Amino acid sequence: MTFFLQLVVTGLVVGAVYAMVALGFVLIYKSSDVINFAQGELLLVGAYTCWTLVAVYHVPFLLAMAVSICVSLFLGIAIERMVLRSFINEPVISVIMATLGLSSAMRGILQVIWSTDTKTFPEIFPSAPVIIGPIAVSRVYLYSLFISLAMLVIFSLFFKYSNMGIAMRATADDQQAALSMGISVKVIFAATWAIAAVVAGIGGILLGNINGVNPSLSHIGLTVLPVAILGGLDSIPGAILGGLFIGVLESLSGGYLDPLLGGGVKEVAPFVVLVLILMIRPYGLFGQEIIERV
Amino acid sequence: MRLRNPFVMESGVFTTNYRDDMAFHFPVLAKIRVAVILLLLFLLPFFASTYFVSIANLAGIAVIGALGLNILTGFTGQISIGQGAFLGVGAYTAGFITAKLGLPFWLALPAAGFVTALVGAVFGVPSLRLKGLYLAIATLAAQVIIEFVIVHWETVTNGVHGMFLPAPGIFGYALDSDVSYYYLVLTACIIMTVFCFNLFRSRVGRAFIAIRDRDLAAEVMGIDLFRYKIYAFALSSFYVGIAGALWGHYLRIISPEHFTIGVSIQYLAMVIIGGLGSVMGSIYGAVFITLLPIVLRELSGLLANYLPNIEAVILGLKEAVFGITIIVFLIYEPEGLAKIWQNIKDYFKLWPFSY
Numbered sequence: 001m002t003f004f005l006q007l008v009v010t011g012l013v014v015g016a017v018y019a020m021v022a023l024g025f026v027l028i029y030k031s032s033d034v035i036n037f038a039q040g041e042l043l044l045v046g047a048y049t050c051w052t053l054v055a056v057y058h059v060p061f062l063l064a065m066a067v068s069i070c071v072s073l074f075l076g077i078a079i080e081r082m083v084l085r086s087f088i089n090e091p092v093i094s095v096i097m098a099t100l101g102l103s104s105a106m107r108g109i110l111q112v113i114w115s116t117d118t119k120t121f122p123e124i125f126p127s128a129p130v131i132i133g134p135i136a137v138s139r140v141y142l143y144s145l146f147i148s149l150a151m152l153v154i155f156s157l158f159f160k161y162s163n164m165g166i167a168m169r170a171t172a173d174d175q176q177a178a179l180s181m182g183i184s185v186k187v188i189f190a191a192t193w194a195i196a197a198v199v200a201g202i203g204g205i206l207l208g209n210i211n212g213v214n215p216s217l218s219h220i221g222l223t224v225l226p227v228a229i230l231g232g233l234d235s236i237p238g239a240i241l242g243g244l245f246i247g248v249l250e251s252l253s254g255g256y257l258d259p260l261l262g263g264g265v266k267e268v269a270p271f272v273v274l275v276l277i278l279m280i281r282p283y284g285l286f287g288q289e290i291i292e293r294v
Numbered sequence: 295m296r297l298r299n300p301f302v303m304e305s306g307v308f309t310t311n312y313r314d315d316m317a318f319h320f321p322v323l324a325k326i327r328v329a330v331i332l333l334l335l336f337l338l339p340f341f342a343s344t345y346f347v348s349i350a351n352l353a354g355i356a357v358i359g360a361l362g363l364n365i366l367t368g369f370t371g372q373i374s375i376g377q378g379a380f381l382g383v384g385a386y387t388a389g390f391i392t393a394k395l396g397l398p399f400w401l402a403l404p405a406a407g408f409v410t411a412l413v414g415a416v417f418g419v420p421s422l423r424l425k426g427l428y429l430a431i432a433t434l435a436a437q438v439i440i441e442f443v444i445v446h447w448e449t450v451t452n453g454v455h456g457m458f459l460p461a462p463g464i465f466g467y468a469l470d471s472d473v474s475y476y477y478l479v480l481t482a483c484i485i486m487t488v489f490c491f492n493l494f495r496s497r498v499g500r501a502f503i504a505i506r507d508r509d510l511a512a513e514v515m516g517i518d519l520f521r522y523k524i525y526a527f528a529l530s531s532f533y534v535g536i537a538g539a540l541w542g543h544y545l546r547i548i549s550p551e552h553f554t555i556g557v558s559i560q561y562l563a564m565v566i567i568g569g570l571g572s573v574m575g576s577i578y579g580a581v582f583i584t585l586l587p588i589v590l591r592e593l594s595g596l597l598a599n600y601l602p603n604i605e606a607v608i609l610g611l612k613e614a615v616f617g618i619t620i621i622v623f624l625i626y627e628p629e630g631l632a633k634i635w636q637n638i639k640d641y642f643k644l645w646p647f648s649y
Contacts, residue, residue, distance in 0.1 A: 035427050086625045092426040093373050094624050097566050100559050101620030108614025112607050222434070222555070229431045261446060268442040271435035275420060278432055282423040 002134045007255040008248055009132075013141035015247020017210075018227045020148035021203045021220060022239040023155065024196040025228035030159075031168040031192040034084060034095050035233065038103035039200055040221020044110055046072050046201025047208035047217060051119045061124045065205055069198050076197025077190045084193065085186070088175075103218070111215060118214040144206045151199065152240050159236065164191060172234070226270040230277060232287020242285070246270045316495075335480055339473040347472045349588060354479035355541045356580035360564040361490050361573065362533025367562070368570035369494065370526035371506030372421050376433040377561040379440035380531050382553030384410045384538025386444060386451050389459045389548055394450070399462035399469075399543065403482075406539035407532040413440070414531020421523045425509075437555055444550045456549030459542055475544060482540060486533060490573050493529075502526055506571070563616070567623045569632030578631035586619065587612055 021039065028036045036042075049071045053064035083102055087095050129136040159165040170178040171188045179185055207217060227246045231238025254266035283289050309315045339347050359381060366372050384406040391402035417436040424432050444451050451457060461470035462478070469475045493499040501522045504512035513519050542548045560583055568579020594608035627634055 029427075035430075083621055083625075090624075090628070092430070093367060093371075093566075093570070094628060096373060096375075096427070096430055097562060098621055098624050100562065101617040101624070103617065104559065105614045105617030105621065108611055108617060111613065112610040225431055225434065229428065233427065264442055264445060268438055271438040275432055275435045275439075278424055278428060279420055282425075282428060284428075 003255065004252075006135050007251045009135050009137055010141075011248030011251030012244055013137060013145050013247070014251065015244035016141070016145040016148045017203060017206060017243075018220075018224050018247055019240045019243025020144065020151060020199060020206075021224040022227040022231070022243050023148075023151060023236065024199040024203070025224065026231075026233060026236055026239045027155070027199065028192055028196045029228070029233040030236075031172045032084070032088075032189050033172070034087070034099065035225075035228075036196065037096065037099040037221065038079075038106055039196070039224070040218030041103050041106035041110065042072065042075070042197045042200035043204035043207065043220060044213070044215065044218050045075055045106070045197075045204070047204035047213040048110060048114050048119070049201075050205045051121060051208060051213050052114075054124070055119065055122060065202075068201055068205065072197040072201030073194045076193040076195070079197070080190045080193035084189065088185075088189075103221070107215060107218060114213075116215055118212040119208075120212040121209050124209060138210075140206065140209050147202065147206065148240070148243075151202075152236065155236055164188075168192060223267070223270070226274040229284055230270075230274055232284030234288050235284070235286035238284060238286030246273075249273060332484075336477075339476055344472050347476050349584065351472060351476055351479050351544055353581045353584040354476075354483045355537050355544065356561075356564060356584050357483050357577050358486050358540065359534050359537035359561055360568065360576040360580040361486055362530045362537065363561050364565045364568075364570070364573070364576040365490065365493070365502070365533065366526050366530035368565055368572065368575075369499070369506060370502040370523065370530075371509075372418075372523060372526060373426070373430040374433040374527075374530070375430055375555065375558050375562065376417065376436035376440070377534060378553045378555055378557030378559075379437040379444075380410055380414055380534040381538035381541065381557060382444050382548075382550070383413050383440060383531075384535030385542030385548045385553070386457070386538075387535065388539035389457045389542050390450055392462065392543070393457060393459050398464075400464050402462075403536060403539050407535040410535025410538065411528040411532040414534070415524050415528040418524050418527025421527065422520045434555070437558055441550060441553065444553065451550075454550060456547050459546050459548065461546070462543045479540060479544075482536065486536070487573065487577065490576075494573070498522070498525060503571075560616075563620050566620060567630050569630030570628075572630070572632035574635070575630050575632030578635070582631060583616075586616065590615060 021043065024039050024042070025036060028034050046068050049068035050061075050064050053059040053067055054061055059067070079102065083098060084095075087098050129138050130142060131137075159169060167178065167183045168188055168191070170181065170183055171185055175185055178188075203220075204213075204217065207220065211217070224243075227242040228239055229242075230246065231240070231242030249269055250266045253269040257265040257269070277285065281287075338350060342350070359377065363374065363377050366374050387409040388399075388402040388406035391397050391405055392399055417433065420432040421429055445453055447453075461468055462475075463469060464478070467474070469478050494503065501512065501517045502525075504515065504517055505519065505522055505526075509519055538553075541552075545552070564579035564583045565576060566579070567582055568577065569575025590608060590612050597608070623630060
């Protein structure tokens with residue numbers, strides 16, 4: 001039982017990080033109907049910038065984090081301006097390929113700058129785990145849990161009440177109508193990418209603190225895709241629940257099935273569940289169903 | 295009236311009835327051009343180095359795979375990010391038949407095609423309900439799941455250790471050199487290209503295009519969406535399976551890391567850069583993407599004489615250039631190399647009075 005509980009709790013905290021990264025996918029999809037395959041690389045940018053500041057220039061961690069958030073912010077805007085703006089109203093395949101190309105380009109450039117070996121953060125979060133009853137949880141995971149929950153609340157309120165959030169929802173619904181209501185779609189897109197890049201950057205910094213930073217960190221972008229799809233690409237609560245669900249699923253399948261099947265079940269289990277769920281609910285668990293009319 | 299002088303270029307459309315319009319319309323010059331290109335391709339090993347022939351082999355295999363992906367993505371409009379894994383299915387099927395069962399290669403090649411077609415059809419089932427992004431993710435799931443199976447089904451695939459394949463032979467001829475393999479690849483390439491050209495003049499091919507343009511409208515016109523989507527997945531996977539079988543037997547050693555998502559992205563890039571929904575485009579794109587890293591490597595070799603450290607940087611930049619090329623093509627010529635070539639031809643068709 002303790003083993004089971006330990007797995008569930010580990011799954012939940014890992015899932016919280018997934019949820020945060022998935023939030024980036026959902027934000028971009030919600031306002032511009034684009035799924036960003038370069039999300040993993042945005043993660044890397046945040047993590048690398050923060051690492052360089054902390055480990056090479058010995059900047060205090062919080063300041064370094066703030067600076068890397070700014071870097072991510074401007075990178076997000078730059079990407080939107082230089083690449084994605086050309087793809088407004090283009091077919092899905094072009095958009096997918098553009099972000100895939102973007103991810104390849106960014107990975108290449110990052111590799112040139114930071115090479116491929118793993119960079120480890122100096123110890124920032126105390127390494128002693130927190131003991132809750134019979135279960136031990138690493139502190140970094142707990143912080144990520146809190147940060148992602150905080151972000152969930154912030155973004156839900158943002159989309160519900162702030163002018164910008166409402167404008168984003170309007171843009172997602174109908175770009176032309178939004179334009180005629182005086183919303184600048186360009187500004188909205190730039191803001192979305194900026195926010196998504198920042199969310200990814202924070203996720204990258206947290207993950208970098210857990211496992212160190214190397215290019216394989218960007219694979220989490222792919223791991224998190226099922227999360228975003230599972231919850232429905234346009235649903236923020238969906239992303240959070242999907243993240244927690246996939247986290248627990250991974251942890252349980254890793255714990256119970258890996259010894260039977262010889263490892264790697266963790267990575268593939270979310271995708272199997274994803275296909276099954278998509279067969280039943282093609283728009284994810286909480287996604288908005290699109291009704292096509294001829 | 296068509297001019298019969300072989301040196302006169304085609305300068306417009308002169309058909310006056312539907313029969314002529316539907317017919318394969320080859321001006322004399324085009325016939326000569328095709329004949330010359332084929333002749334050059336068949337004679338290539340006599341004047342090119344072995345290195346060049348090996349590149350041509352890789353390009354030829356890529357052409358078959360790209361044709362397959364273009365049938366699915368370019369002509370039927372179903373996005374697939376699982377191409378790399380399907381290549382793997384083809385390669386491992388062929389490998390299992392020749393290496394483990396000891397059956398001849400000429401049997402393994404079509405078998406690989408059919409098994410991959412079957413697997414492709416199974417993973418095509420979600421396409422009935424999923425569209426666009428969600429379908430792309432479902433095919434990504436196919437990629438991950440098949441990769442997992444390849445790694446873990448060790449009795450068949452040898453898992454991460456990889457599988458050694460025997461040199462293929464057909465009717466007693468051993469195809470163990472680059473040159474002999476070149477003729478196999480070239481023949482397969484020509485057959486599959488011609489089939490592809492004809493496919494889109496047939497009922498099935500037209501149905502694919504109708505589904506791409508508007509699936510609901512196609513259904514209203516009496517096209518059984520589910521059946522034709524499955525056809526598209528199966529046919530596309532057949533091509534990819536053949537490409538995989540050829541690739542595997544060319545490399546002679548296959549392991550899971552040959553069939554990752556990176557390969558899938560490369561094939562998508564071929565189709566995009568070549569031209570979605572264009573048979574010739576698949577060929578241009580496949581050759582382009584095959585040559586890109588090779589040219590970059592040569593360039594970095596040249597520059598290395600002057601700048602000692604640049605090679606490492608350029609190897610890192612290879613990926614960047616790959617990505618940037620895709621983006622540039624998508625922004626400036628979304629219809630790809632095929633369209634660029636068409637524009638050049640159109641320019642000269644009416645030159646110097648292009649109005």
